[in-house]
Amino acid sequence: MKNKYSSLNTIKQLWPFISPNKKALIVAIIALLLNAATDATLISLTKPLLDNGLMDKNYDILVLFSIGIIGLIALRGLSNFCSTYCLSWLSGKVVTKFRQLIFNHLIKSPTSFLNKNPIGELVTVITYNTQLLSKASSDALIILVREIAYAIGLGIVMFYGNWKLASVLIIVVPVVIFIVQFIAKKFRHALISMQKGIGTITTAADEMMKGHKEILVYNAQKYEKENFYTINKIFRQGLLKIVLVSGLSSPIIQLVATTALGLILFLVANQTLDITPGSFTVVFSSMVAMMRPLRELTSVHLELQKGSVACESLFALLNTPLEEDNGKIELKGLEYDIVFHHVTYTYPTNSSPSLKNISFTIKQGETVALVGRSGAGKSTIASLLPRFYDILKGEILIDSIDIKQYTLRSLRDQIGYVSQQVHLFNGTIADNIAYGAKNRYTRQDIIEAAKQANAMEFIDKLENGIDTEIGDNGILLSGGQRQRIAIARVLLRNNPILIFDEATSALDNESERLVQQAIERLQKNRTSIVIAHRLSTIEKADRILVIDGGQLVEDGTHQSLLSQNGLYASMYQLQFNS
Ligand SMILES: Nc1ncnc2c1ncn2[C@@H]1O[C@H](COP(=O)(O)OP(=O)(O)OP(=O)(O)O)[C@@H](O)[C@H]1O
Numbered sequence: 001m002k003n004k005y006s007s008l009n010t011i012k013q014l015w016p017f018i019s020p021n022k023k024a025l026i027v028a029i030i031a032l033l034l035n036a037a038t039d040a041t042l043i044s045l046t047k048p049l050l051d052n053g054l055m056d057k058n059y060d061i062l063v064l065f066s067i068g069i070i071g072l073i074a075l076r077g078l079s080n081f082c083s084t085y086c087l088s089w090l091s092g093k094v095v096t097k098f099r100q101l102i103f104n105h106l107i108k109s110p111t112s113f114l115n116k117n118p119i120g121e122l123v124t125v126i127t128y129n130t131q132l133l134s135k136a137s138s139d140a141l142i143i144l145v146r147e148i149a150y151a152i153g154l155g156i157v158m159f160y161g162n163w164k165l166a167s168v169l170i171i172v173v174p175v176v177i178f179i180v181q182f183i184a185k186k187f188r189h190a191l192i193s194m195q196k197g198i199g200t201i202t203t204a205a206d207e208m209m210k211g212h213k214e215i216l217v218y219n220a221q222k223y224e225k226e227n228f229y230t231i232n233k234i235f236r237q238g239l240l241k242i243v244l245v246s247g248l249s250s251p252i253i254q255l256v257a258t259t260a261l262g263l264i265l266f267l268v269a270n271q272t273l274d275i276t277p278g279s280f281t282v283v284f285s286s287m288v289a290m291m292r293p294l295r296e297l298t299s300v301h302l303e304l305q306k307g308s309v310a311c312e313s314l315f316a317l318l319n320t321p322l323e324e325d326n327g328k329i330e331l332k333g334l335e336y337d338i339v340f341h342h343v344t345y346t347y348p349t350n351s352s353p354s355l356k357n358i359s360f361t362i363k364q365g366e367t368v369a370l371v372g373r374s375g376a377g378k379s380t381i382a383s384l385l386p387r388f389y390d391i392l393k394g395e396i397l398i399d400s401i402d403i404k405q406y407t408l409r410s411l412r413d414q415i416g417y418v419s420q421q422v423h424l425f426n427g428t429i430a431d432n433i434a435y436g437a438k439n440r441y442t443r444q445d446i447i448e449a450a451k452q453a454n455a456m457e458f459i460d461k462l463e464n465g466i467d468t469e470i471g472d473n474g475i476l477l478s479g480g481q482r483q484r485i486a487i488a489r490v491l492l493r494n495n496p497i498l499i500f501d502e503a504t505s506a507l508d509n510e511s512e513r514l515v516q517q518a519i520e521r522l523q524k525n526r527t528s529i530v531i532a533h534r535l536s537t538i539e540k541a542d543r544i545l546v547i548d549g550g551q552l553v554e555d556g557t558h559q560s561l562l563s564q565n566g567l568y569a570s571m572y573q574l575q576f577n578s
Pocket residue numbers: 115347349350354372373374375376377378379380381420
């Protein structure tokens with residue numbers, strides 16, 4: 001097959017995940033073979049049972065049979081249980097490993113990758129595709145091993161029963177193989193589109209819940225409902241196509257096989273075949289029993305297709321590039337300065353640059369404010385320093401060394417960052433303040449940081465204090481409360497470089513003044529970048545950089561910029577007058 005993700009290839013790619021648990025696989029295969037053998041033996045027993053036992057009235061044989069059959073059935077049940085258990089255990093292991101691997105990969109993926117890909121589709125890969133892969137591969141294995149062995153066993157039983165009769169039936173095999181291959185090809189396309197469909201459904205449902213308030217206030221329920229209806233319908237149609245293909249395949253194959261069966265009856269009726277009741281029953285029931293492996297082997301192709309399609313998207317995701325982390329130097333703190341040197345940055349999804357040839361220096365200990373109109377590029381500047389995005393043109397230096405030469409971990413360890421869209425994690429307030437480093441700080445440290453961020457004032461009023469659960473993304477808190485938690489997070493960590501992107505924008509004047517005091521206390525001996533629209537909060541900054549249209553247009557202190565009478569002065573006038 002020319003497809004790179006053919007079933008065989010899938011198995012090859014999966015092998016490293018399975019091989020550590022080879023033993024379970026071997027036990028399962030032995031159990032499956034045993035299971036097929038007992039089935040075939042049971043059928044083959046009908047010949048001596050009829051010819052010798054019943055026809056010849058040999059009752060000793062019948063007694064022997066009754067014991068033998070019980071033993072065989074017990075063996076059949078045991079082997080069935082054994083194979084199912086071992087395979088479930090194994091596929092559980094594989095799925096868990098895959099999920100973890102993908103989760104680990106996504107965590108290390110660049111921000112730009114996550115910006116580009118709908119979250120719903122990525123979640124689908126983690127939840128659905130891994131499950132699909134495991135189910136498909138264990139089902140496929142069961143079918144491949146057991147049913148092939150069963151079919152071979154039945155074949156032997158048939159030839160042993162009556163070779164002439166059996167030869168007639170063998171003609172069916174190539175016809176069945178041809179049909180199977182034809183169906184498999186059709187099936188693959190339907191599967192791929194269905195998998196995409198699940199991703200879109202997840203995305204749409206996720207958006208509906210996250211944007212619930214917007215939907216309500218814009219009266220967009222009807223629009224969203226219709227949108228979802230369309231997505232849902234497309235998915236249903238895709239699913240139906242799959243059912244159509246797989247549903248038609250079994251009857252067609254059974255029809256072919258039954259025709260062969262009819263042929264036998266015809267031959268027997270014409271007395272072309274000389275046959276005993278025992279061998280006729282054996283061949284006949286073998287043929288009927290052969291339906292199961294034939295049917296299953298058609299569906300195995302489909303299962304394998306399902307597995308390989310799931311596998312394709314899993315490996316495609318695992319092969320996307322990770323965040324670049326080739327630096328070797330450990331950054332221990334900031335001694336001299338941070339330098340942006342002719343930095344130009346274009347987001348991967350955009351065609352024009354968001355930052356154009358920006359150069360400035362921030363000395364150790366300085367507080368520098370970034371101001372400018374909305375969309376000017378302030379947040380973009382702030383997100384380049386922790387390397388959320390990597391620049392291709394220009395350089396960003398910390399203590400004269402390109403930030404790419406530092407290890408990502410040590411670089412980010414130096415930076416305290418309050419983003420414009422604060423994200424809080426599902427958990428308690430204390431968990432969120434000490435996020436990712438709970439064992440490094442005591443309860444007292446956490447409370448102290450919360451006090452400094454002026455957050456204790458509202459936390460104290462909550463029933464469980466800092467142990468209060470705040471819900472998904474801190475939904476149970478107000479905007480200003482969330483910001484104060486985020487500020488407490490930074491205060492606790494004590495990093496030498498601080499970035500506050502609109503960190504106090506959601507606070508009232510009084511709270512802002514208090515939090516501002518805490519921030520100012522923190523800024524002593526530290527280097528900070530503050531972004532604010534409310535210019536009154538940054539008047540005291542050592543320097544103010546005015547950004548406009550991705551360019552640095554003014555640079556100076558509050559006083560010097562006012563006297564320059566440029567963009568800053570006009571922005572200030574506008575705010576001051578209102
Ligand atoms: N993740 C992103 N992907 C693509 N383009 C982006 C992304 N973030 C920002 N941009 C674009 O980059 C430009 C600068 O955005 P940025 O967020 O830096 O502005 P800002 O000065 O922080 O504005 P605001 O004051 O509104 O926060 C904008 O034109 C915006 O459309």
